[in-house]
């Protein structure tokens with residue numbers, strides 16, 4: 001798999017999945033580098049837990065308690081501590097971090113080409129609603145940072161899915177793909193979650209940048225938290241009337257021109273191509289690919305906004321375009337960053353290489369420590385999913401796990417299916433000892449059996 005075909009868009013998948021209730025519950029791991037952590041319990045004396053549990057985080061000045069997000073009392077909840085500790089870290093707001101540098105470069109493009117007409121939002125809470133609820137906030141954790149939703153209280157918007165017309169049976173709604181706080185509250189899986197609420201509040205041209213959360217596989221280009229930027233632009237009849245074009249064509253052409261300009265601004269004179277695709281919230285929909293290092297790289301999803309979304313906000317006579325791009329993917333290419341885990345590293349040998357305003361400084365790997373491979377085989381049950389397995393591994397090994405690969409699968413005469421996975425352990429900062437890796441692997445074996453209802457072989 002190339003780094004270019006991952007983690008930018010999910011909604012192109014037209015396939016559907018029946019919602020299952022086999023999501024994982026909780027894990028006892030939290031990252032050590034959560035600068036946003038307000039209260040951490042002291043390092044445990046036992047060897048069992050490698051990191052302190054974060055008991056509250058700060059999201060743009062609002063304190064969110066762990067117990068409101070990692071919940072024992074709700075069977076739907078599948079947010080582990082490792083994910084909770086990332087809330088509010090907002091890498092996109094760090095000017096010297098590759099993600100922040102890239103965001104600022106995109107801002108520069110919009111500011112200079114659109115005379116600062118695009119408003120910028122980068123502090124909207126990642127804890128969002130799935131459905132419309134006409135009562136008090138569905139979850140205590142569902143605190144709206146912007147006055148937008150608060151002003152509409154108790155009418156809470158249905159940000160992540162319903163607002164942007166994601167079908168009821170779409171795969172992205174499943175517990176396997178999305179982190180649920182409770183049935184009505186999720187960690188946003190895309191910045192499109194904010195489109196409709198911003199429109200309702202009267203914004204017409206805006207960029208929304210934020211951390212997004214998706215349960216996924218593990219390799220050098222997949223991480224359960226990454227960053228997206230959403231762009232949205234509404235037009236009025238006078239805009240397209242002058243051009244003599246039909247409104248949809250006018251918006252589609254304007255969108256393509258804008259994004260081709262952005263790609264040139266970031267990458268210089270590159271070859272690009274447009275690919276038709278599907279999103280529930282746009283029609284027509286496109287992906288932009290650029291030719292980079294002998295491969296076509298999908299950099300963003302976009303399209304002309306579905307009229308229903310505009311109508312919901314009283315914009316009957318308008319047309320609009322929207323785009324969503326994955327910042328990690330672009331930054332990996334622009335800065336030559338080989339592993340997505342590095343974005344979360346607070347190792348000075350990484351952080352000191354980047355400077356505010358300097359786009360495209362090439363990252364010099366400080367060293368490559370040896371990998372350690374461990375295999376695990378088990379008979380799977382009907383409810384088994386690879387995302388659930390990966391989350392168990394990450395819950396134990398954290399950023400010491402580089403990749404999880406299915407290396408063998410077979411079904412015996414009794415109809416039982418066996419999977420063998422290879423886990424690659426490798427730290428980006430030091431050599432791992434045999435003892436440490438054996439210990440991690442033994443915990444993985446225990447947890448997999450305990451949580452995933454599988455039979456080890």
Ligand code: PHE
Nearest residue numbers: 009010011190301302323324
């Ligand atoms: N939200 C889409 C995704 O994450 C990207 C997108 C945004 C597509 C806006 C079209 C318009 O997959």
